[in-house]
Amino acid sequence: MARLLRGMCALGARELGLGAEPRCCRSFSSGGWEPPGSPGSLGRAESRRRRAGLAWAAGAAAVLAGLGLAQRAEMARRQSQPREEAEAGGEDELARRCERFMAAPVSGLGALRSRRGEMRSRMELLIMETQGQVCRALAELDRGASFTVDRWERKEGGGGISCVLQNGEIFEKAGVNVSVVFGHLSEEAAQQMRSRGKMLKAKDGKLPFCAMGVSSVIHPKNPYVPTIHFNYRYFEIEEADGSKQWWFGGGTDLTPTYLNEEDAVHFHKTLKEACDQHNPELYPKFKKWCDDYFYIKHRGERRGVGGIFFDDLDSPSKEEVFQFVQSCAKAILPCYIPIVKKHCHDTFTPEEKLWQQIRRGRYVEFNLVYDRGTKFGLATPGSRIESILMSLPLTARWEYMHSPPANSREAKILEVLRQPKDWVH
Template sequence: MQQPKVRGIIDKVFRQMFENTCQVLEEIDSKKFTEQTWIHDKNGIWTSGENSEDTIYVDRALSNGNVFEKVGVNYVAIKGKLPPGMTLQKSGALATLEADQITGDKSISYFATGSSFVIHPYNPMIPTAHVNYRYFQIGDDSQPSYWWFGGGADLTPAYLFEEDAVHFHQVHKGVCDQYDPSYYPRFKKCCDEYFYIPHRHESRGIGGIFFDDLNDGNTQELLSFVTDCTKAFVPAYIPIVERRKDMTFTKENKYWQRLVHGRYVEFILSSDRGLRFGLASGMVNPQSVFNCMPSTANWEYDDQPAPGSQEAMLREVLKNPREWL
């Protein structure tokens, strides 16, 4: 496979997304993020410390804000070696069989970079949002054996406003359509299928776009596409925050939001393949996982909403994903 002229560009793109989106969230909330950097110690355990040439790993957190109850943010640019015999598909990396054939039974070099946000607003009328984009390559820097882009953005509302869903999807469709009219329907379907909780028989949220193992076509076009995706999240999500942040809500609305948060936790712990791969490979610090969890969550036995209620309407959409456009 032709070597992509990507590393050294895409890590800067993701760092720019990280900084710009944090700045926008701070401006809305009027509260600042805290920051923690991490390195591997001699035993391969994550420990707090200054980043090195091989490892840039930054977590940021905003808790108990004026608009956001909790925001977990992460930026990574890291190179190292995969554990010998790691099977990428089975461990959750979503890579193809071709990538697994390259890794085999030996330890092999990799480079990975990406940025992710999980945003849990205080007002239950604002949806939780997730955005993550990443680049991964296997093999030596001078001639990677295999590489791909992955990521996407999606919404998890507690209360469904159709105009918000349409807006979020429309912004992402606009980016996709600039490059390939097949992208949006393809990536929207992938999003619905990936962010699904099997034991609940329902989606985690109302979708967005999601792709992985994206490496077919012109490398520079793919780089431009992913760059534009990183820029699309703020205009897709922030107008929704502005529209809903001052709406009134009840204690009952807040409790329902905590039930939705419970579903979010269930997905991360039981169904998120990317998390399994990150922990198995040592690329993900468990503290980053906890950082993206909601600060409050509830579970209730057989939590059936009242027929005809807003909560029941949302639950129906989660069980039967809709086409928003």
């Protein structure tokens, strides 16, 4: 089966024709599932700061999605098509836009057409587009590699598309996952949301919901190329009176093995610019939230040098938050790709690779012990485990009492992980 899968990877590559694809430029991207830890929002959502659980449930939506059967995706042929034109245009433009995705949209073209103006359709297009753009950009950089594309369905409604590149020249393991799920909230999930402050009035005991997101973790081989993680997600619940509660969540963060201050500044600066287009208060708030969330408590370390993180974002308006999320998604490639290009051919020693492996161990610790999306997914019967755990690195290491020498480069990054810095002012 492992061999079979590898075969399928090669097939995926051929179908995608990724090597021949023109460079994926800084078109936008967006993404998936990850829970909150401390809050923040665009404005009046400030008052909902403490709805962590509900935000978490939202974050876990894409994980929830991981139910059902994995199927081989039929890859659509792609054509060059500027996004703006596609968004503004008619049915042909929509179809052309979909052709650039890694697989047909989860909801199907017909459903997306019939509710074109609705946020759930616009967000689904955004996350599908992000997945396609990120996958193409990575495959273009890593010419020896290709993505496995798995389409899976959720019995209760919806499904997802998992794209994974493994053991490439540049990327050790890169996963970009989309999920779009809908149905009725389980009593447990509804209780959980209520217990955390969400007022939910069920109709005949039922709460229809729709949750979607794109999430990704990219682990490169070279210890001088950092790991990136991003996710952007949207949650909608219909109440008894037909009104809808909705919110967005997401973030992008960087995990280097060695500190390169220039890279950290570039990364944060790009995110800050994306945030500042909407409100200058957002970046500092979401930067701090990110530092707080990606905290490996038992180590007293952050997972990486941070980035932005937010959840439960439901103000000032659905349109404004969507525009903000879209800007964040657009920033993913310009945040990261220049750093990959800069370092992917850096030489490194076995000792440097070893330090990377130890840091990967910490990555595993965070994801399995603290990440609420992962924990929720693992605890949900019938979840698609492989989509949840594709965030784990290919390899990791735990050495008893490992502690780098004072003033070493290994000690230098630990300092920053223990005491987060402000990278841009």
